[in-house]
Amino acid sequence: MPDFIADMDPHWVWLSVGVLLVAAEIVAPGFFLIWIGAAAIVTGVLAWVLPLSIPVQLGIFAVLAIVALYGGRRWLKANPITTTDPHLNQRGGRLVGEVLTVTRAIEDGRGRAKVGDGEWPVRGPDVAEGAKVRVVSADGGVLVVEAV
Known part of the structure; x- marks a missing residue:
């Protein structure tokens, strides 16, 4: 691992990874990375505010990622994305x-x-x-x- 990453506070790593994942959703849209990025950002904020060990941070991230993905999937089922042009790109x-x-x-x-x-x-x-x-x-x- 590069020294500059090892020297960073964990909350900055979580926040950076979260922002990168949210930005990656723009480049590779699939409505998936945004939920993982949001979980990383929330984990970063919690790690910033509370003194949490790395294993606890990883556990929080895992739980938040699963909850975010499940919640996002349920929301999309209840609110499907529709288009006014059914032949778009056809x-x-x-x-x-x-x-x-x-x-x-x-x-x-x-x-x-x-x-x-x-x-x-x-x-x-x-x-x-x-x-x-x-x-x-x-x-x-x-x-x-x-x-x-």
Whole structure:
């Protein structure tokens, strides 16, 4: 262990680790590290205010981390995070209902259609180039279409 860490008061270590874990939640969001970071911060404050030995501090941290994780999980179940845009980050899903122009004839169920300034692969009934099709669903990066 580096000397500067060994020379630190334990409460500063707890507070530093807690702040680092909370900051790591911003970089790697998963709504998990914030609870462990909060437990470390509370442990640091308790170690600062009360004369606690290192084993007692570790026990307090373990209990607080479990309680925080359990409480956070229960709170998230009771208050789920919802979005007003169910197709966020699903570009194919956003195209459902759009009418597109076929740029490469759909033959044997496969072709291409113009979407914005690009082309997407499409799957559907055989139609000629230039025909209009409506997107009915998206299967990965392939749009499923029907003739208009």
